Structures are given as structure tokens and as C-alpha cells.
Amino acid sequence: MKEATLKEIAEKLGISITTVSKALKGYPDVSLKTKDAVISLAKKLNYSPNSFAVNLRTKESKTIGLIIPEIVHHFFSNVINGIIAEAEKNGYLVIILQSNESLELEKKQVALLINKRVDGIIISLSNESNDDSHLKEIIARKIPFVQFDKIAKLIHSSKVVINDQIAARNAVQHLIDNGYRKIAHIRGPLNPQNAIDRFIGYKKALEINNIPFDASLVYTCEKVTFQEGIDFAKQIMTDHPDVEGIFAITDLVAVGVLSYFNDIGIKIPEQVAVIGFSNWFMSQVLTPKLSTVDQPSHEMGVASFKLLLEEMNCHKKEIPFTPRTIELETKVIARESTFKKK
Amino acid sequence: MKEATLKEIAEKLGISITTVSKALKGYPDVSLKTKDAVISLAKKLNYSPNSFAVNLRTKESKTIGLIIPEIVHHFFSNVINGIIAEAEKNGYLVIILQSNESLELEKKQVALLINKRVDGIIISLSNESNDDSHLKEIIARKIPFVQFDKIAKLIHSSKVVINDQIAARNAVQHLIDNGYRKIAHIRGPLNPQNAIDRFIGYKKALEINNIPFDASLVYTCEKVTFQEGIDFAKQIMTDHPDVEGIFAITDLVAVGVLSYFNDIGIKIPEQVAVIGFSNWFMSQVLTPKLSTVDQPSHEMGVASFKLLLEEMNCHKKEIPFTPRTIELETKVIARESTFKKK
DNA sequence: CGAAATACCGAAAACGTTTTCGATTTGATA
């Protein structure tokens, strides 16, 4: 009761391994008679090609690697969803690794994937990542490679992103349009490009509306957690009791803010309006319902894999591929936490 | 600029492939001098063994497959987290597939993983799964195999579960202890073992407290969604305006209930108390904060991989392995949505 | 010094597939 091989089938049928292989793969130079015999015996023996041998021979494994900072995250789990769905549709499997926002781990994992000889790599960088060497290694090895969301701008690879500057600007503009002018920003860490861009978007919105920028209204998350939302909300109310609105780098932090305000009885949005980012599922069931910026996470996953697939196909046929960047649309979702000021 | 191989190193050093291989793998029968030469050249050439060839030769890929019904799910993404963390720690990578609660997909994916010759498989069944043939196939092929959470009781494999009956009984007992006696249950679909067990637990709790069971108080989800929570909440209030408590199969559904009650102004828990299941992150930030049953999701992942690893090690050494079942502890998390009745 | 033990090395098979290229057979055509 062991695995059937081409050799076994060949011997039982008294023909060569070559012919069996060709019959199963639909080569034209095998007679209908032997072809039928091979196919039926293969089915009977429950034959399936040994993928280890196929990998070795064809030098591809139909497997890609995916590195993300954090799986338990509404945004990322949605992206994963999009990637593995699209991958499976195209006959690829996905190995998932989690960097836990650690650059060191991220580097190890890139090395791991290179060693495993995956056909391609998709990555969203950790917050710590301010070093490109591991990404350059991927490029140097000519491994098809796509970055999404948290990217290294200077690495010449395909990318799938949103326009964080404009998205953030729109979020802040929404607050301003609804009558809130003294707006604090709880920003992300200093490294990630998207935290930087959202911060720039925040400043631009102020500028456009002739609101002077006040650096003391900007608070910087280290870990981007729920707890930081709570802590900064408290801090903000101490530093700026007259604050009118808060724009948080992501919904998780905004929820922390909401949670704190609810607990101590600060009315949202009457006293302070709050807007988040990413449109986590949770945001629509809170009290008050949280305004946010919708980020097409599933589509980002799908687009990322499609780009990677293009590059993998070129790579296989040895035709050159020029990396592309896809920018997906976002939109402000207005809910209760930013209702128009009376 | 292609990949270095043993052959290349051997030729450059004027020795045999065998010796190079042995030097790199620390065999005792190679002199220190040649060993050093090999190792330093290997490092210089950035050599790493071709895993395709290693897989073929050793018949293992250090890769396992994981099939779950739904990634975008607080419980499952936490389990994934536990599994890939533990796997990586032990030198294994994880291919993740999502069955989307479809039996058909689940079967295809099992076949896929078998074909890929993964070293082991971990699975949580889809709600549709009432057919065992694909699982029997795994067993028949002697592939190390662990089921968790949503399991097929009759399949003889290792399992990681909670005691759903007792956990559900405790949840309902908590409601009763706090003064709620007319309790509705929004249960899961008919197939999954854990939905069945939680329903049994619900009935047992009533029985213990001499509360007659009323089948009209039981509502059955098809898809176990937020929307179903909303719909059933509405239905329950129509059918049983005097209901005092609701026990929902999972937090997502409970949140739907909460959301509906909040919207139409039904006070929780004053008019109706609500308890969920699984302790999603979201449940602690709602208004009111949702009582629930904590399920150690991360630990389930870790335990699942550990069991699988044990079996994989036995499998490799061809020593027999007896499947085990690990039952993890749960506990009721009392929050605002079930405060003691006055 | 001779024999036995030890240290070091390499040939070769094996894993199972894919694919090239040539060989043989068959049938058709002139």
C-alpha cells in the first residue's frame, strides 16, 4: 500500500516510463490504445505525480510565500483571504508567515522563503523595517516580488497600495467639514511609509483650511494598540481639554479612544469627534458607530496576487517584466462619531 | 549568477560531491581541513541546499497544511497565529487554505494537500461537513492528522477541543445565577459537533435548574453571521416579548443581537441579558460590554501543532502513534450585558 | 616490522519526474 509511481505503471503495462508520462500529460505521440490503458491503470492505482520530483524537475513548486506583520487584524486577515482565494484559483498555494512587527523575524522569514524556493513572495513590512537588505536580496535573486500596504518606496518591485496622503486628508477634511477644527492626530510609528503619509495628509488638510499646524496635537504610537488609544485619549484631554476632533491612524486605536471616552463620560461627537482608518468590522457596531476610511483589503490581496502571477509567468518564460504599482480607491465612511456639529 | 550546488563546490575544491555534502552536514568522516575549506567556500558562494532535491530525497518537506472555514474570524485567526508560531519554532512552514464553510471546497483542498505531500494536516471542519470520506483518506494514507474545534467525532485522529457542553452549560448557568430564567438560544447549524454540544449544554443547564425546555425559544443559524443576530433578535422579541436572556452560539451573533437592541432602544441587560461565546476582542469594547465564554484560541493552535509534531516524528521513525484528544479549559467572562438582575 | 585499527574519501545508487532525441514501425505514395 505505497504510492504509485510512473515506474510501477510502466512495469505493469510492459511499456516505458517515458510513454506513461507522456500518456498522462497528453503528449501527441502516444497511441490511443496505450493512452487509455495508462490512464485507466493510473486511476485504478490512485496515481498522483510525486510533487517533490516534479518540483525538482520543473524548478517550481506552485507555492508562494506571504509575510505580514500580524494575522489577528481585520485588515490583514482580509488581505490574506483575497490572496489565498486568488492563488488557489490559479493553482497556487500560500505559505503564511507572521513577522510580529519585528524586522529581525522578517529577515529570517525572507531567508526561509528563499531557501524553500517559493515561486514568489508577497510582503507587507513590519513597523520596524528601516533596512532594505533582505528585500534587495529578493530582487537580486530575481524572485517575483510584490509589496503591499506597508512598503519600501525605494525598492523597485510591484506594489499595491492606497493613497494614504489623500485618504488621510479626506478623513481630516471630513472632520473639518462637519465643524471640528482643533484636531489631534494619533499617528503610527515613525518608520512605516503609510504612517508618514497619513501624517502628511493630516497636515495638508489643516493647511488647505488655514488651520495652523500644532505639533503638540500629534501623538505617536509605538505599537498601534487598543491600549495606546486609551492612553493617548487620556493624554489628549489633559494636554488639550478643548480638542474638538481626533484622527487616529487605525480603527483599533480609535476604538481605544472611544472606549476611554465612553468610560469617563465624554460625549462623542458632541464634545470630541473621532475618526479611524481601515473600516474594521467592529467599527460599525460600536456605540457610537465609528466613522472611518474604507480600505479595500480583500481587493488589495487579489491585486497583489495578480501582479505576482504576472511576474511569475514572465519569469518562467524568461521574458522581462516591469514592476507596476496599483493604487486602490478609499472612501470616507461617515458614521455617528463625526456627526455634524450644531 | 545562478544557485550554487554541491557539485560546483566539489569541482572548485577538487573533491567529491559526497565529501562536500558530508562536510556541510557534519559527518564525522571528513578531515578538519577539507571541512573548513568546504564550509568557507559554501558561505562565499552563498550556498543553500536545494530544498526540492532535499524533499525528494528525504521524502519530507517540513511543511504542513491547515484548512479552516474562515480566516477573517477572531477565533480562527488566533488559532492560525498559534499554529504558525509553534510550527516555525520547530522548523515547519504552514500552507493555509480556507474552505469557506463549503464541504466541496474542503474535500478539494484535502486532495490538494495530499498531492502536495505535506508532512501533516490540521483541520477545522466546515459547517457543511457531514461526510467523512476525505478525512478517512488522510488516515488511510497514514498522513499525520489533527482536528480542532469543529471535529468529526468518529474519525480516529488526534483532536484539540474545548468541552462545549460544559462551557455552554456554564454560560447559561451564569444567566440563571444572575436572575434570568426565560432564556432563548440562538444556536449554530445542525451539522457541526460544537453547535450540537452547545445546544445540549443549554438544555442541561435548564434541566438542572428545573426550567422547562421550550423548543420555540431555540433559533438556528444557517451561516452564523452578524445579520442573523439582528434578524433573530427581532424575531425573538416578536415571538417572546417576555424573554429575559439570550445565549448566542458565538460573539458575532451576539453582537448582532446587541446592535439591534441598541438601535431600537431595548435596554441590556435590564430588559434582556445577552451572553455570547468565544471572547472576541470586539466584545469588550461594545456598549454594553458583552459577557461571553473565553476560548483559548491561541493555545488551541499551539496544542494542535504540538500533537501533529508528535505524530510526524513517530511517522518518520516508523514507530506507532496513538491519537490523543486534548481538552482545553474555558471560562465565563462576566461583563455588563449580564449584570445581576435587581 | 607486520597487522590491525582508524581516518578519510569517493563511486554509485536512489528519490520520481520531464523532455530531448533518436529508433523503430506502420502506412502511404510514387
Place this chain on the structure above:
DNA sequence: TATCAAATCGAAAACGTTTTCGGTATTTCG
């Protein structure tokens, strides 16, 4: 009938590694 094309098949190399087994060369010891 001789020739040529088409149809059908198989030998063999190749992918890169691991491991067994035997062969030298060197050392050790009586």
C-alpha cells in the same frame, strides 16, 4: 517495390541531494 512521411515508442540525461558501502592511506600497537 522502393521511398518517404507519419506515428509510436524508449533510452538516457538531467534536476541536486543523501547515504551506503567499500577502498585507500595513515596511524597505532604488540
